[in-house]
Amino acid sequence: MPRSAPARAPITSPAAATVFTTVLTQGPVSRVDVARRTGLSSAAVTKAARPFIEAGYLEELASAGRTAPGAGRPASPLAIRPDREYFIGVKITGDDLIGVVTDLRAQIRVARHHALTGHEVPHVVAALTDLVTELLGSRAPDGATNFRDRAYCLGVAVSGDVDRDSGLVRYSPFLGWRDVPLAELLEDATGLATTLENDVKALTVAEQWFGEGVGASSFALVTVGTGIGSALVLDGRLVGGAHGVAGEIGHVPVAAMGPDSPLCHCGGTGCVEAIASTEAIVASARRVAADPALTMDDAVSRARAGDEPLRRVFATAGHAIGLGLGALANLFGPERIVVSGEGVAAYDLFEDQIRRTFAEQAFGSAVRCGLVIRPLPFEEWARGAAAVAVQSLFVSDRL
Amino acid sequence: MPRSAPARAPITSPAAATVFTTVLTQGPVSRVDVARRTGLSSAAVTKAARPFIEAGYLEELASAGRTAPGAGRPASPLAIRPDREYFIGVKITGDDLIGVVTDLRAQIRVARHHALTGHEVPHVVAALTDLVTELLGSRAPDGATNFRDRAYCLGVAVSGDVDRDSGLVRYSPFLGWRDVPLAELLEDATGLATTLENDVKALTVAEQWFGEGVGASSFALVTVGTGIGSALVLDGRLVGGAHGVAGEIGHVPVAAMGPDSPLCHCGGTGCVEAIASTEAIVASARRVAADPALTMDDAVSRARAGDEPLRRVFATAGHAIGLGLGALANLFGPERIVVSGEGVAAYDLFEDQIRRTFAEQAFGSAVRCGLVIRPLPFEEWARGAAAVAVQSLFVSDRL
DNA sequence: ATAAATTCTTGACGAAGTTAATTTATCCGC
C-alpha cells in the first residue's frame, strides 16, 4: 500500500471556509469571536474548526494574553499554523521571473530571480519549471522544513488580459502571447495545482487578505510605474469587468478637454498614464531640462536638489494620479485606497501632490477614504501570486 | 374571527426568492429553464414555485407558443401575475411629489403630481400621505381592481445621501434635511411597509430588474440633467460606497489639468457637472451668444438651426460626459451603460459626441460595453421608487 | 464553598436542496 499523501486543508463546507479564512486573516481569534464576526453559531465554529486542528492547519493557543478581565471560562484562541503548507508564487515580466516560497500567511520565506532569455511559450514554461524546482529544493534562512513535502499550489502572475477561471493568458503585450493555456501547461510540467491571475489583481488579493484590505469591505489598490493600473475589491470580491477590463485607472481621461491634451498609446487622450507613467515623466523631464539623454535617476536627484521645472514635472504627475484617485473614489466609494509603485525612489516628490489633489476632488464623504501611499518591493509581485495560490484553496475549480 | 389578511408572497427560502425573481424579471420561463438559469435542481424549482402559484403570484401558461419542436412533454411556462399586488412609488423633489401605482412588474398604472408647498418634515409627510391615499383610492384607466386591497409597500426616492437600510435621509440639499427617519415616519402615517432609497439608485434598480439591466451581471445608469449622477450594479448588487458616496460621475474630474479649468460647486475643478449640467450649459451658451438672458430652450433651438458656437457648447458637454463614461467603463468594465436624462429635448445635440468620445477613451475590450442613450420621462423616477418597493419583498428587514 | 459569567462541546433537530426514480404529456413513425 502506497504511503498516503498528507491530508490537505479540509475545506468541505461554506462554514469551514469562513472559519478558516477568518482565522487566517484576522489573526488568533476565539471561537466565540469567529462566530460573532461571521454570523455563524458558535456550535458551527467548533465543528468546522476541529478538522483543521486535526489536519494541523489550526492550533489552539493557551490564552496567554488575558484579554477578558471578567469572569468566565477563558478563551482559547484559534491560530493559523503558517508552516503547515507552503505556496509558490511566480511573477513573469518581459525580462525575468521572480519566484517566492511563502507560508500560509503569504509571508515570503525564500525569493529567487531568474533572467528570462526568450518569450516562446515552451521556453518560459521550462524556465518557470526550473525556478519552481529550485525554490522547492531550497531551504529557508531559518532552516525550516523542506518545502517540497508541503507545497501543492503554484500561483502565477502576468500583466495583461488573464482569465483566472480558465487559466488562460488571453493577451500579454510584454510576452507577445495570445490565448496561451498557461495554467494547464504549468500544471503538467510542475505537478502543482496552478492558478493564474493578472498581476495587479494578484497584488490586490495579497492586500485584501494579508495587508491593508483586511477588515475593509471595499478597497482599491493602485500601482504606479511603467504602467498605471489598479484593481478593486467590493464586498470581498475582486471586480472582474464584464469584458475582462476593470481597474484601468491608467486610462481614465483626466486631461482630455484642453487643446494640448497628451496622447496615450491606448489611442485615447489625456490618460493618467500619458502623464504619470515612468516613461511620460522622463519624456517631460527631458523636455523641460532640454536634455534628451536625461534619465529618471537624474531627474529625481535634480528635482530633490530643488530644480523647479523638474519639480513641477513630478507635481504634474502627482496631480494626474490624484485626479485618477478622485475619479475612483467618487465612482466607487472604497473604504481605503493603497497606492504602491516601483518608482519608490521618487515618492517624496509625488506624495504631497497626490494627497492634495485627492482631497480637493473627493466628493462629500469620499474624502474619508483612507489613502495609503507606500513603496512596492520587487518580490511583492511574486508574493501576490502566492496569495492567489493560497486563495485557490477555497475556490479552486477551473472552469 | 377577523377576516385574515390576504396571503403575501411566500418568500421563505433563497430558492424561493431566486425562482420568483427569475420569473419576475425574465418573463415566462419553464421550470426546467429556471433550473438551468439559476443552477438549482428542477425539483427545487417545482417545490419553490408551488406556493407562489397557490398564492396567486405566479401562474402556469398553457404553452401556446410552441418553442420546442421536438418530442417530449411540452413545457408549461411559469409567468408572473402582475396584478396580484400593487406598489406605490413616490419621488420627492424640491418642488413637487410625483407618485405612481405600479404592478409587480413595475409597470405604471396611475400617476399623480402634487406641488410641494413647504419643506418642513411634518408637512412633507402629510403631503405624501395625502398623495398615497389619493393613489390608493384611484382607479386605473383600464378599470382594474381597487388598488387599496392589494398594496402593502411604499417606495420613496429622494436625491442626496440616503441610507436605505435604516430608512434615514442623512442629507438632502434640496429639502434642507439632515438625519430624518423618513421611512419610519411614513410607515406610521400610511401603514405601508416603506423603503427609502436614493433617487438615482432607485432608477437603477428599476433598470436592473425591468429594463436594460436584465440579464447583465453588471451595468451602470447615468442621469444627466440639473445634476449628473450614476449608480452601478456589480454582480447583481448595487454599489453603495463605504461612506455612502458612490456613482458620483458628475464629480469625476475630466478637465482639471489645464490652467482654465472650470470650478464646481463641490469645491473641485473640472468636474463633469461643471461642464455638462443644465446650468453649466446655459452659462456657456450665454457667454458664447453674448446674451445673458438666453434660456436652455433658446440655446437648443439655435443650435439645431445651425448656430456653430452654440453647437460647440453642446458638443463640449457631450465630450465631458463621454469622458466620464470612459472613466466609468475603464474602472469597472460594466456590460452596459444606460444614459438617461431630463434634458430629453437636447439629446440629438449630445448623443453623437458622447458616443464618439466614449469610443475613443474606452480601453481595450471596454469598447464592447453597450451604450444606451435615451430620454427619461418624468414618472420614471417614481417608478424607480416603486421598483425599490418591489425589491423590498426580498430583502425587507430594516436594520 | 457557592454563585455568576463566559467559552466551548454535544447531540437532537430542522430546513433546504439533491438525486433518482416515476409520472405526465406530447410528437413521430408506422
Added chain:
DNA sequence: GCGGATAAATTAACTTCGTCAAGAATTTAT
C-alpha cells in the same frame, strides 16, 4: 390510432449543513 421516443414535471427518500438548547469546563466574585 397505437407504441415508442423524448422531454417536463413531480415525488419521495436521502444528504448536508447549520442551528438550538442543554450541559460541561473553567475562570472570577462574593
